[in-house]
Amino acid sequence: MNLPEHAPILAIAVPLLGAFALPLWAKLHRSLRDGWLALVAGATAALTALVAVQVYTTGIQVYTLGASFPADTVAPGGFPIRIILTVDALSAFMGLITALVAVVGFAYAWRYLAEDEGKTLALTLGTLLWAGMLGMAFTGDLFNLFVFFEVTSIAACGLVGYRTWASRGPEAAFKTMVMYTVGGLFVLLAVALLYGEYGALNLAYLARQIGGSLIDRIALALLLGGLLMKAGAVPLHMWAPDAYGEAPAQAVILLVANTQISLYALFRVLFTLYGGVPDPGVGWLVVALGTLTLLVAALMAVVQMDAGRLVAFGAVSQIGYMLLGVGVGLTAVAARPAYGLVAIQGGIFHMLNDAVAIGLLFLAVGAVERASGSRNLGTLGGLGHDLRWTTGFFLLGALALAGIPPLNGFASKLMIYQSSFLLSPILSALAILASILLLAVFVRAFQGAFLGPRLRKAEPVPVPMLVAMGVLALGVLALGLFPELVVRHLVAPAADALWTGRDLYLQAVLGR
Amino acid sequence: MSVVVKTIARILVPVILVFGGYVILHGHLTPGGGFQGGAVAASAVALLLVAFGAPAVKRLKAPFSVLEDLGGIAFVVLAFLGLGFTFFANSLAGMGGLFGAPVPTGPNAGILNSGGTVPLMNWAVGFKVLGGLGAVMVLFGLFGGDDDR
Numbered sequence: 001m002n003l004p005e006h007a008p009i010l011a012i013a014v015p016l017l018g019a020f021a022l023p024l025w026a027k028l029h030r031s032l033r034d035g036w037l038a039l040v041a042g043a044t045a046a047l048t049a050l051v052a053v054q055v056y057t058t059g060i061q062v063y064t065l066g067a068s069f070p071a072d073t074v075a076p077g078g079f080p081i082r083i084i085l086t087v088d089a090l091s092a093f094m095g096l097i098t099a100l101v102a103v104v105g106f107a108y109a110w111r112y113l114a115e116d117e118g119k120t121l122a123l124t125l126g127t128l129l130w131a132g133m134l135g136m137a138f139t140g141d142l143f144n145l146f147v148f149f150e151v152t153s154i155a156a157c158g159l160v161g162y163r164t165w166a167s168r169g170p171e172a173a174f175k176t177m178v179m180y181t182v183g184g185l186f187v188l189l190a191v192a193l194l195y196g197e198y199g200a201l202n203l204a205y206l207a208r209q210i211g212g213s214l215i216d217r218i219a220l221a222l223l224l225g226g227l228l229m230k231a232g233a234v235p236l237h238m239w240a241p242d243a244y245g246e247a248p249a250q251a252v253i254l255l256v257a258n259t260q261i262s263l264y265a266l267f268r269v270l271f272t273l274y275g276g277v278p279d280p281g282v283g284w285l286v287v288a289l290g291t292l293t294l295l296v297a298a299l300m301a302v303v304q305m306d307a308g309r310l311v312a313f314g315a316v317s318q319i320g321y322m323l324l325g326v327g328v329g330l331t332a333v334a335a336r337p338a339y340g341l342v343a344i345q346g347g348i349f350h351m352l353n354d355a356v357a358i359g360l361l362f363l364a365v366g367a368v369e370r371a372s373g374s375r376n377l378g379t380l381g382g383l384g385h386d387l388r389w390t391t392g393f394f395l396l397g398a399l400a401l402a403g404i405p406p407l408n409g410f411a412s413k414l415m416i417y418q419s420s421f422l423l424s425p426i427l428s429a430l431a432i433l434a435s436i437l438l439l440a441v442f443v444r445a446f447q448g449a450f451l452g453p454r455l456r457k458a459e460p461v462p463v464p465m466l467v468a469m470g471v472l473a474l475g476v477l478a479l480g481l482f483p484e485l486v487v488r489h490l491v492a493p494a495a496d497a498l499w500t501g502r503d504l505y506l507q508a509v510l511g512r
Numbered sequence: 513m514s515v516v517v518k519t520i521a522r523i524l525v526p527v528i529l530v531f532g533g534y535v536i537l538h539g540h541l542t543p544g545g546g547f548q549g550g551a552v553a554a555s556a557v558a559l560l561l562v563a564f565g566a567p568a569v570k571r572l573k574a575p576f577s578v579l580e581d582l583g584g585i586a587f588v589v590l591a592f593l594g595l596g597f598t599f600f601a602n603s604l605a606g607m608g609g610l611f612g613a614p615v616p617t618g619p620n621a622g623i624l625n626s627g628g629t630v631p632l633m634n635w636a637v638g639f640k641v642l643g644g645l646g647a648v649m650v651l652f653g654l655f656g657g658d659d660d661r
Contacts, residue, residue: 020584
């Protein structure tokens with residue numbers, strides 16, 4: 001067996017197998033379960049990194065399931081019929097984000113989750129969610145995209161609602177389930193329309209066939225609606241604050257990565273599947289939704305009194321920045337001016353920065369809740385006396401998310417401001433306004449929870465949780481201090497995959 | 513439930529299980545397959561639940577959840593068997609014996625041992641569905657209200 005050749009599918013299959021086996025190990029002994037999870041997570045992260053190294057050095061990697069060899073994409077007759085994984089630089093980049101988030105999340109969960117509060121369940125669903133996210137990132141097949149969309153939906157809803165004893169957990173999970181299911185049905189209907197029209201499901205093959213007919217446009221609208229619902233963009237965001245607020249912290253950062261994977265799928269649809277019929281109107285729609293998302297979510301964050309929901313609205317507003325960045329690129333994709341590429345790079349770089357910074361904030365809020373038993377900013381106060389490290393991590397994450405230099409949020413937001421200014425100055429003005437609002441929100445949250453006199457006793461935070469937060473904090477600093485390196489080596493190839501990589505993507509699968 | 517229902521259930525449950533097994537076994541030849549057969553077999557659990565009540569099926573919950581896990585593991589492991597070629601490749605097809613030979617072209621009565629890994633995957637899915645749906649129904653019985661009595 002040739003490991004590098006099989007790495008893309010193994011990155012999906014290993015966490016799947018790991019998730020199925022996890023409850024059985026837990027029945028034997030919990031230390032066996034933890035060892036198995038460490039093994040599975042380590043192997044999956046290594047496989048994802050291997051895929052990324054290969055894709056970044058040698059170009060797009062394809063894998064045909066069930067064929068006699070992996071590159072056997074096209075059946076006799078010149079028609080791709082099998083399940084095909086197509087990993088380009090953007091897919092590999094998303095894979096790396098999920099690997100980072102999952103490994104940090106599991107390390108954090110080791111001491112964060114209580115054994116008698118469904119820890120095995122949470123770890124199993126988390127592993128399954130990871131497998132689904134990698135599947136969505138790596139698949140080159142529209143129907144498989146739907147299948148993995150559903151895998152992530154079910155695992156995510158389970159993670160939101162498994163704490164049935166918490167009063168609002170099941171309610172949040174039900175709301176999320178309804179939104180995800182409606183979104184999933186939209187995607188399924190779009191898949192059915194495209195399959196009925198062209199008789200194929202392979203993304204590359206469909207991309208070559210799509211000519212912009214009325215059915216194509218209806219399918220595009222359905223795909224946009226379904227994927228934006230999953231991504232939690234305004235006005236389809238109402239599930240997100242509930243879900244982020246009710247799920248345990250290590251699951252929330254997986255949910256954040258899950259929204260980003262939905263955005264990835266959206267960008268794949270817009271740039272690769274529909275890249276042959278560019279329509280600036282769609283780009284403007286994405287820009288408008290992005291601007292609306294970042295403004296509305298930032299305004300909603302201002303009035304929150306629950307630290308978890310406050311950070312959750314911050315997370316929703318970051319989705320707006322990614323949509324704005326990539327949307328600006330989409331309006332300009334036909335003429336290809338330089339600012340379009342910068343916008344896409346900014347949007348994609350912001351995915352990584354958001355995963356790191358908002359992940360740090362959610363983990364810090366989880367640590368606060370575990371240490372003091374509350375997340376209510378009205379009753380918290382003075383936690384900085386006891387929780388020194390957590391205080392520092394929260395401040396770092398908050399400043400990074402508000403876009404304060406030299407932290408990582410600034411690096412990507414600056415790229416988005418610059419490029420959206422060239423499209424329309426009002427866009428960058430609104431984006432900066434939302435950042436200022438977020439700064440105000442986080443300053444208030446920081447002041448309310450951590451500063452002032454000691455109001456209540458706080459338990460010490462376990463070391464593994466601090467280490468997990470420390471890794472993300474290092475990421476915030478490193479990405480902020482050396483953005484040039486990251487953009488040149490990681491983000492630029494991923495952005496090129498959207499900007500100019502469509503022909504290469506089609507050639508890699510169809511061979512011509 | 514009345515003694516009539518209980519007696520009929522005792523007779524029907526084995527028949528339902530056998531029919532579920534039949535649908536799974538012939539999944540690669542006839543309509544149906546792992547999911548359908550597993551769902552048929554799980555309807556036996558529903559019958560048991562209705563006839564004998566939740567306390568009688570309570571102790572099935574743990575075996576069902578183990579069965580579900582094992583079904584999932586078996587499916588993924590069978591897919592791993594193909595890695596000599598690619599993931600999911602049917603590496604057992606045409607091996608002779610239990611896995612049979614390639615089916616000759618033209619009409620035939622349905623040659624059972626011709627599917628390689630496909631029938632085994634059907635069994636894996638069937639057990640997973642039986643375990644999953646069975647566990648769900650046992651949980652319904654355990655946590656559901658008694659209002660409709």
